[in-house]
Amino acid sequence: MGFGASHTGQEDDRDAGWLGRLSGCRHLLNTCIVEGINNTIKVIKRRAYGYQDNDYFFLNVKAAFPSNPR
Numbered sequence: 001m002g003f004g005a006s007h008t009g010q011e012d013d014r015d016a017g018w019l020g021r022l023s024g025c026r027h028l029l030n031t032c033i034v035e036g037i038n039n040t041i042k043v044i045k046r047r048a049y050g051y052q053d054n055d056y057f058f059l060n061v062k063a064a065f066p067s068n069p070r
Contacts, residue, residue: 037065040064040065041061041064044057044060044061044064045057048060
């Protein structure tokens with residue numbers, strides 16, 4: 001029993017894409033904040049090249065985000 005030419009699997013892909021966009025509208029979650037944090041840490045890593053102490057690097061990362069009380 002084969003699917004033949006009438007079922008190519010593209011219908012499932014279109015349904016999945018539609019449901020993904022619908023879910024994105026319903027749940028307004030995005031990764032902008034996380035991407036910004038990762039970018040800031042990458043910049044600190046670039047500037048920190050040559051630090052001999054990891055504690056100083058992590059101190060700079062913590063200082064970049066003062067709103068987090070950890």
